[in-house]
Amino acid sequence: MLRLTGVLLSYLGLGYHWAIDFWRFVAYTMLLLPGFLPMIVFYFFSPRVIRNVAYGSGPRQTLDWYLPRHGKPCQRYPVVIYVTGGAWSIGYKAWGAILAERLSAAGALVATIDYRNFPQGNALDMLQDVNTGISWICSQVKRCHPAALP
Structure with a gap:
């Protein structure tokens, strides 16, 4: 057989x-x-990573915060915004985790943005998501450190 x-x-x-x-x-x-x-x-277990924070109401409009290693609430830090590539058809915010971990260990506050990919949206939708995310991040860091945000 x-x-x-x-x-x-x-x-x-x-x-x-x-x-x-x-x-x-x-x-x-x-x-x-x-x-x-x-x-x-x-990425999954560190208290320095705040995952899936919504920056908008649309699909995949989330980001991850990577907090500085020795950070204190409401202290000013350099801010790095990471937008992953992927030819508009693939890409995910966690792809920047290695870079974000290194930058946050050096004292930067890092945000990695997720956005709609094709076929969920066209190039203008993706650019709008990224623009919304960057605007939201700028408004939040002006207020306070993300760990102190509600």
Whole structure:
């Protein structure tokens, strides 16, 4: 029965190549995991990361704040706004987590903006989301440190 299954799969063009590709993918993932695991833990469990703050009412109009390592509420910090690239079709605010962690450790307040991608919106919608996010960030940092915001 096993031999016949192998023959059938070879006729379908599946053969054993998919299994080799699968194990290559698993090996690739395992090799990269030690490099990405500390960042994943930082992003999801650090008290310095305030995730999914809404800057508008539209879909995907959220941002993440990365607070300075030794920050105090209502203290002024340099502010970095990170807008991820992705040719307008892919991209997510968490892609900037490594850079944001480094900048916030050096004393900057970092905001990473998410915005609609294609097909959720066209280029003008995306630009409008980014403009709304930057305007919202500027209004908030004028008031106070994000950790002290309601």
